[in-house]
Amino acid sequence: MIKIDYKKCCWKDGKCSSCGCGGACVGCVEACPVQALERKKKLEYHKEKCISCGACVEACKHKAISMI
Ligand code: SF4
Ligand code: SF4
Numbered sequence: 001m002i003k004i005d006y007k008k009c010c011w012k013d014g015k016c017s018s019c020g021c022g023g024a025c026v027g028c029v030e031a032c033p034v035q036a037l038e039r040k041k042k043l044e045y046h047k048e049k050c051i052s053c054g055a056c057v058e059a060c061k062h063k064a065i066s067m068i
Helices: 055-059
Strands: 002-004 035-039 044-047 065-068
Touching: 002 044, 055 065
Parallel strands: none
Antiparallel strands: 002 065, 035 044
């Protein structure tokens, strides 16, 4: 299981809140092997799909995700 710190995550209201990602935060969603993360209005976590691999934690440049 992971925990998302929405204060640190740059994806807000369906877009990158301008942190230098160039408008599309490439990171956790692309790293997840089982599509457990999805960028909607905010970053959504489908915990039933998560296999706790930790790839998203490594991939997030804002350190917004941690394992719990
Ligand atoms: S990589 Fe980090 S900042 Fe980007 S959407 Fe994922 S949690 Fe948010
Ligand atoms: S821990 Fe692995 S499976 Fe779970 S959301 Fe992160 S990348 Fe996806």
